[in-house]
Amino acid sequence: MKRFTLSNGLKVILDNRNSNTIVALLTVGVGSNDESEANNGISHFIEHAVFTGTKKRTALEISSAIETLGGEINAGTTPEKTFFYVKMLPKHLTVGLDVLSDIVFNPAFPEKQIETEKRVVAEEIDFVYDDYNFYQWVLFQSKLFKGPQRLPVYGRKEVVLGLTRLQVLEFYNRFYVPNNTVLTLVGSIPKDAKKLIERYFSSYKPVPIHRTLFTEPPQERCIHKVKLPTQSSYIVLGYKIPPRGEPSSLIFDLVDGVLGKGQSGRVFDEVRNKRGLAYSVGCYHYQGYQYNFFALYANLQAKNIPKVSKIFLNELKWLNKLKQKELNEAKAYVEGNFYVSNEENLAWAHTLTQWELASSSFDCLDYVEKVKRVTLSKFKEVSASYLNDNYTLVAIIPKN
Known part of the structure; x- marks a missing residue:
């Protein structure tokens, strides 16, 4: 490169x-x-x-x-x-x-x-x-x-x-x-x-950029429900997390590797496979340079919202009990997902650019090695400090 x-x-x-x-x-x-x-x-x-x-x-x-x-x-x-x-x-x-x-x-x-x-x-x-x-x-x-x-x-x-x-x-x-x-x-x-x-x-002239960066306050618990004309319900439970340029941002890729990873992740298994409480369920996180979050989501019946919300919070607390074997499995997932998702030229161009905006495009070249060096103690420390009881929960429920 x-x-x-x-x-x-x-x-x-x-x-x-x-x-x-x-x-x-x-x-x-x-x-x-x-x-x-x-x-x-x-x-x-x-x-x-x-x-x-x-x-x-x-x-x-x-x-x-x-x-x-x-x-x-x-x-x-x-x-x-x-x-x-x-x-x-x-x-x-x-x-x-x-x-x-x-x-x-x-x-x-x-x-x-x-x-x-x-x-x-x-x-x-x-x-x-x-x-x-x-x-x-x-x-x-x-x-x-x-x-x-x-x-x-x-x-x-x-x-x-x-x-x-x-x-x-x-x-x-x-x-x-x-x-x-x-x-x-x-x-x-x-x-x-x-x-x-x-x-x-090269012929275009540079112009000074004047922008005011807003510093987000610490997160506080927020629960918000809205009634809309829908047959099923939707919930998202999530948190603010560090920007991609910070070393601790890697932890949330690993959290996704534990709780998410499609139909084999813990959240899907606990909510859908074992209990049948939701049609779709999973994790999603976005890390830029000032827009960053980690969230769990589900499409479900309104009556199941309390149960699924409780499972989400229990799974987040369970992260503090993670074993080295499970962390290693998450690292393997992150490594594989990184290379598979970036195999296509456009996807890799977006990844390089995203890292360039957050810190430097060179930082993503040793991304996998940095993930492999994350210790179990650091994983637990960072995940516990962000994924706590100060969550934001939004729910869309049927009007009738």
Whole structure:
């Protein structure tokens, strides 16, 4: 792997792999964490809006430039980042980098298309919020965090529909700058890749980034239930945890390796296999640089919520009784999951970028070795200090 920075501050990561394809992932360090109640959803909206046209391409020309070559182009938004990528044959990388730099650094934001796209995004908000498997996490996020981390990535429909072109431009100009951007290439990388990167990205000027990082207060117990038109119920029980850049963050990968790991984890076994108390059940954790949590979740009947919540808490307390053999099994799971989940070029590009934003992309190269060095005493110390009685529990239950 190679890593360098252009003169304008744009960071570049290159990882050459034996592959028939190449992925170019351009990530801007901005997301819903940088928003307020007044403009919540603007990061996700800009992700859409840059595809409506640039100063030299129409919306159709953007997509057709990649897709007529058999490639793939897409984008996404998270609380901490907005990313754009192309996946294509290595011989077409010139086109891919040209299109990526064009949509990210030269969007036109045409007024008519902005109005149209606002309605499209509003429909998307309705769609995803109607899915309670998704909405449970929006609800959990809003109750777990006190700062901007509580704001949903998609935003609120009325806010998005009220966005003006001026608001979009002001937010875009503040964050869409090269010194707030990471370009990651993974796959069969051409020898002239560095020259191509400099050609398409070095001309953009850096701009100082001014952002206020909110310090989350210590977690307190919070239980929140909401009634919605649904036949089944949903619960999430979780905690704030350390960011990925901290050594203790590895502990929660191992906790997932003990309690989670699909249908063979303790939580699935205790809740579904042994007692049949839920349809779906498991663990999920996210670790960035300021948006971090660990949670247990279940889709179940409302009458089973007290029983399943108790099992969740008992399993978390059981971690203090973990034996060395069980920790070793969790380490084996984490190692296997790390390599299997990162085998595809796009997944590995995302992983490298996520570590770069949190600390350094080089830190993930010895990630597995660091996990293997975690001691049983350190596992118990860290897990007990975070996964305690000060949990956040949200539940979606039927109206009737």
